[in-house]
Each structure stands twice: as structure tokens, then as C-alpha cells.
Amino acid sequence: MERNLNTCNNCGNESDQPLCQPCATRLANDLNTLRSNLPALREEASRRSTVVRREHGGGSRSVAPIPLNMGAFQLVHDIDEFAGMLGRALNLNYNRHMPSESLLKAASQRIPALASRKDIAHLMHVARRYAHQSVMTLTPPEDRRMVGLCPTCERELWCTDTEIAGQWIVCRCGETLKVTDVQEQHLLTCALAENENTQGTASAVSKLLLANGIKVRRQTIAQWKNRGILVPCGWDSGKPVYRVWAVWKCIVRNS
Ligand SMILES: [Zn+2]
Ligand SMILES: [Zn+2]
Numbered sequence: 001m002e003r004n005l006n007t008c009n010n011c012g013n014e015s016d017q018p019l020c021q022p023c024a025t026r027l028a029n030d031l032n033t034l035r036s037n038l039p040a041l042r043e044e045a046s047r048r049s050t051v052v053r054r055e056h057g058g059g060s061r062s063v064a065p066i067p068l069n070m071g072a073f074q075l076v077h078d079i080d081e082f083a084g085m086l087g088r089a090l091n092l093n094y095n096r097h098m099p100s101e102s103l104l105k106a107a108s109q110r111i112p113a114l115a116s117r118k119d120i121a122h123l124m125h126v127a128r129r130y131a132h133q134s135v136m137t138l139t140p141p142e143d144r145r146m147v148g149l150c151p152t153c154e155r156e157l158w159c160t161d162t163e164i165a166g167q168w169i170v171c172r173c174g175e176t177l178k179v180t181d182v183q184e185q186h187l188l189t190c191a192l193a194e195n196e197n198t199q200g201t202a203s204a205v206s207k208l209l210l211a212n213g214i215k216v217r218r219q220t221i222a223q224w225k226n227r228g229i230l231v232p233c234g235w236d237s238g239k240p241v242y243r244v245w246a247v248w249k250c251i252v253r254n255s
Pocket of ligand 1: 008013019023
């Protein structure tokens with residue numbers, strides 16, 4: 001599509017620059033928000049749970065604590081990728097060791113160089129989304145938890161416990177979603193993405209699931225075991241160890 005020379009590439013308002021002043025300011029602000037939130041996000045992403053992972057077959061066992069806050073972990077990864085992409089777009093002598101903070105800062109000072117790119121509207125959309133997610137992750141709403149992403153519009157879905165208990169939620173894009181479907185998808189793309197055999201003691205599994213917005217008490221897991229609904233896959237220092245996926249299946253078995 002030909003650009004009309006007198007309009008902003010992002011909002012379409014009249015502008016003698018590729019980006020109008022409000023849009024240019026907004027992009028610079030969002031990039032600055034990302035840069036200033038990154039250190040705290042990294043800290044949040046580095047919190048680990050003690051859930052153990054076991055490799056397939058051979059009985060070989062590797063213990064690799066996995067991130068407690070998968071949302072933060074994923075977001076840091078996404079922002080790093082985004083910063084690297086901006087660095088390459090701006091030919092910023094990009095190298096692997098240049099921290100994202102430096103790349104974001106440099107980009108925020110070179111808005112005119114980004115403004116005439118064909119994909120500037122998309123870049124602005126991504127910067128806005130990550131900036132919003134970074135704020136939500138660092139100062140989560142007290143009464144809500146992130147249950148997963150909307151499959152249609154990829155928005156993060158933050159729900160109250162009441163909404164979660166209601167089993168169905170409506171995304172702002174209009175999509176009606178079953179809470180457990182969203183949670184299951186989130187669990188698969190985050191906590192279990194690298195190893196579906198992720199397992200841990202009742203308290204470790206409970207902690208991991210809670211960090212992913214799924215509430216199940218340690219005692220409930222023990223009761224399932226006592227009733228024969230859930231079978232431990234092993235033992236760790238005398239405590240039963242369960243597969244996270246098996247516990248999830250117990251949670252949703254009646255829904
Ligand atoms: Zn504009
Ligand atoms: Zn949606």
C-alpha cells in the first residue's frame with residue numbers, strides 16, 4: 001500500500017513526518033518502559049521451583065529447577081528477541097553480547113530511523129503489548145491471576161478467582177473461552193514445554209501450578225493418592241513424586 005505522504009504511518013492522522021508526534025513519543029516511552037522494567041523482570045524470571053525433571057527412559061535423572069513465574073520468563077525472552085530485532089533493523093553494530101537494555105535505549109533515541117519502516121505499526125503494537133505486560137507482571141492486580149493467553153488475539157487473560165470458578169470467561173476480543181482449556185494450553189506451552197515428564201512432590205507441584213494460575217492444595221493431591229486416583233511416579237527422600245500432567249488430569253477429570 002502506498003503511503004500517503006501527509007499521514008502518520010501508524011495512526012493515519014495528518015502528519016508531515018512518517019510518524020506523528022504523539023505516536024513517536026508513545027513508541028519512545030514504551031521502549032523506555034521496557035528498558036527500565038527489564039532488570040526487575042529478569043529477577044522475577046529467575047525465581048525457580050524445585051520441581052524435578054526426568055528424561056525419557058534409561059532411568060537417567062536430571063534435576064533442573066524450572067522458573068516459577070513462566071509469564072515473566074517468557075516475557076524476558078520475548079523482549080530480548082524484540083530488542084535484538086530492533087538492533088538489527090537499526091544496524092547498531094549488533095552483537096550477541098550487547099544487552100537488550102542498551103539496544104532498547106539506542107532504539108528509543110532513533111525513532112525517526114524506525115518511523116519509515118513498512119512494519120512500524122506492528123513494531124508499535126508489539127512494544128505497547130510488551131510494555132503493558134511488563135507492568136502487569138511486576139505489579140500484578142491483587143485480585144487477579146494470569147490464567148493464559150487468548151488463542152484468538154493472544155491477550156493475556158487476567159481473571160479473578162470468582163471468574164475462574166465460573167469456568168467460562170469472555171476475552172476483550174469477544175471470544176468465549178473455557179478456563180480449563182486456557183490453563184491447559186498455558187501449562188503445555190510454559191511449564192511443560194520442555195519436558196512433559198516434569199514431576200515433583202505434592203508441595204512442589206502445587207507451587208508450580210499456582211504460579212501458573214492453577215490452584216490445587218498439597219493436601220488434595222495427597223487425598224487423590226490415598227483414594228487411588230493418582231499414582232506416584234516415584235519417590236524422593238521418602239516422599240511421593242507426581243507428574244505435573246497427572247495432577248492436572250485429576251484437576252480436570254470432572255469438568
Ligand atoms: Zn500517529
Ligand atoms: Zn481474545
